[in-house]
Amino acid sequence: VQLVESGGGLVQPGGSLRLSCAASGFTFSSYAMSWYRQAPGKERELVATITSAGGSTNYADSVKGRFTISRDNAKNTVYLQMNSLKPEDTAVYYCNVVIWYYDYWGQGIQVTVSS
Secondary structure, eight states: OEEEEEOOEEEOTTOOEEEEEEEESSOGGGSOEEEEEEOTTSOOEEEEEEOTTSOOEEEOTTTTTTEEEEEETTTTEEEEEEOSOOGGGOEEEEEEEEETTEEEEOOOEEEEEOO
16 A cells, blocks of 8 residues: 655645645555644644545544545545645645555645745
8 A cells, every 4th residue: 555645835824735645555446535634743633534435525623614625536546625724734744544444644745834
């Protein structure tokens, strides 16, 4: 299993970024996918989850209405569109899949929201 995140960087408050996670090594269309984040000095937290076919999504209260998770099963890729970014969204963002009760993680990608 390999998960590779891309699309992070530095953005001003109120700006937008789209993260991508390219997956390989498993049947992507059969599994729910999630995005997590970890800010300095804080625990890793769940940001958003999408079901295997993309028909259902869930979000942390802190990002509802601002972030959108989506997936393209033909491209084995999951996305996180982040709008109206705030300084408190600054964190390392991780792509995640659970297969047979085991958590697989990407390497993480830095998102910094600062003026």
